[in-house]
Amino acid sequence: MNLMKFLIPAAAIVALPQMGLAQEAATGEAALHTQYIFTTLLFLMAGFLVFFMAAGFAMLEGGLVRSKNVAMQMIKNVALFSFAAIMYWLIGFNLMYPGDGWTVTGWLGPFFSTTTLDPVGVAPADAALDYASIGSDFFFQLVFVAATASIVSGAVAERIKLWPFLIFVIVLTGILYPISGSWKWGGGWLDARGFSDFAGSTIVHSVGGWAALAGAIILGPRIGKYKDGRVHPMPGSNLALATLGTFILWLGWFGFNGGSQLAMGTVGNVSDVSRIFANTNMAAASGAVAALIMTQLLYRKPDLTMVLNGALAGLVSITAEPLAPTLFGALWIGAVGGIIVVFAVPMLDKFRIDDVVGAIPVHLFCGIWGTIAVVFYGEANLGTQLLGIIAYGLFTFVGAAILWTTLRATVGIRVSEEDEINGLDMAELGMEAYPEFSKG
Numbered sequence: 001m002n003l004m005k006f007l008i009p010a011a012a013i014v015a016l017p018q019m020g021l022a023q024e025a026a027t028g029e030a031a032l033h034t035q036y037i038f039t040t041l042l043f044l045m046a047g048f049l050v051f052f053m054a055a056g057f058a059m060l061e062g063g064l065v066r067s068k069n070v071a072m073q074m075i076k077n078v079a080l081f082s083f084a085a086i087m088y089w090l091i092g093f094n095l096m097y098p099g100d101g102w103t104v105t106g107w108l109g110p111f112f113s114t115t116t117l118d119p120v121g122v123a124p125a126d127a128a129l130d131y132a133s134i135g136s137d138f139f140f141q142l143v144f145v146a147a148t149a150s151i152v153s154g155a156v157a158e159r160i161k162l163w164p165f166l167i168f169v170i171v172l173t174g175i176l177y178p179i180s181g182s183w184k185w186g187g188g189w190l191d192a193r194g195f196s197d198f199a200g201s202t203i204v205h206s207v208g209g210w211a212a213l214a215g216a217i218i219l220g221p222r223i224g225k226y227k228d229g230r231v232h233p234m235p236g237s238n239l240a241l242a243t244l245g246t247f248i249l250w251l252g253w254f255g256f257n258g259g260s261q262l263a264m265g266t267v268g269n270v271s272d273v274s275r276i277f278a279n280t281n282m283a284a285a286s287g288a289v290a291a292l293i294m295t296q297l298l299y300r301k302p303d304l305t306m307v308l309n310g311a312l313a314g315l316v317s318i319t320a321e322p323l324a325p326t327l328f329g330a331l332w333i334g335a336v337g338g339i340i341v342v343f344a345v346p347m348l349d350k351f352r353i354d355d356v357v358g359a360i361p362v363h364l365f366c367g368i369w370g371t372i373a374v375v376f377y378g379e380a381n382l383g384t385q386l387l388g389i390i391a392y393g394l395f396t397f398v399g400a401a402i403l404w405t406t407l408r409a410t411v412g413i414r415v416s417e418e419d420e421i422n423g424l425d426m427a428e429l430g431m432e433a434y435p436e437f438s439k440g
Helices: 002-064 067-096 134-155 162-182 189-193 201-219 239-261 267-299 304-319 327-350 359-377 382-410 417-422 424-429
Strands: none
Touching: 002 067, 002 134, 002 239, 067 134, 067 162, 067 424, 134 162, 134 201, 134 239, 134 359, 162 201, 162 382, 162 424, 189 382, 201 304, 201 359, 201 382, 239 267, 239 304, 267 304, 267 327, 304 327, 304 359, 327 359, 359 382, 417 424
């Protein structure tokens, strides 16, 4: 008995370090689970905010086109999102994020490697193996690709056929966007070179802008837009709807940029997300104010459509680096974007490039500006940033131009002159968004 009195405490002393290690391991595992849960939650919350941007694009385009083309824009936006979702599952996600499965290392991922979600009821031990659920990551990346296609929709509005446009969307969202996206976000050659684009000023917005530019050039301007050496304005049907669309996009951008932090499992990550929200909002506000002031000075009256696009221009401009700048930095970066739009819209008209909603100035020009602006606050090199801009521009513009030209030569991309004059709602769909306003 006396011996046992000594042995039991001795055994306890020997076991204490082992118990401590077990407790430490359990604590570490719990921390991994916590990070997994909160990062997954970030992707899901940010994802449905970015999804709501689809409604913003639809309302913005519906308000800026003429009433005879509104239903066409609505079906295009619903259909493009739906096709993007299917193509990103079928080809895009693993093509963009190949991991160790590159077909050509750093340049091209695997084709037709469909996305597989987490097992049903994934066990906690399995959850700790990655930083977030595959389903949440897939969904978050999916809504980005749909936004890219929406940019094209507005620029080529009021004269394009429905099905050729959707064929273009299928190729853009399934192949072109994922391949170029893999160069940075998939760990490809531009990522190795140090190219920096936090949430996609170039990878998302300028890619959509380049594709839209190619389409607008090959498609040609609307009938009557440029006549006798003059630009003839074609006012949109509902500026209240366009304003609503802008505010929806503004809201969705908090998910767009905030979710691109890609982590919410620590105090530091949550703090960074809040900083991104504040900078994103500041850039939008300053872009709107800059456009408001510039149109007052240039035209003696403020232009609502320019102010709306000024806000969007500020948002695109801050997207490449929404974390590092101060609030003042976000303010002046967004303001420059608003000024760019005011001058870029009439510049396109001088080249007879008809962009119905101003998508090219907002997403392409300000996407380029935002990517360059990274050098003022981030650690990016100007030469590398320009290399990325050029690489994305060449790949997307050339690829889109080839696709647009092929579609024009085969199935045709533009409606007839009669159909364009009468409106695409009746010509392409046999219905109208505002039937009570139709003649007869």
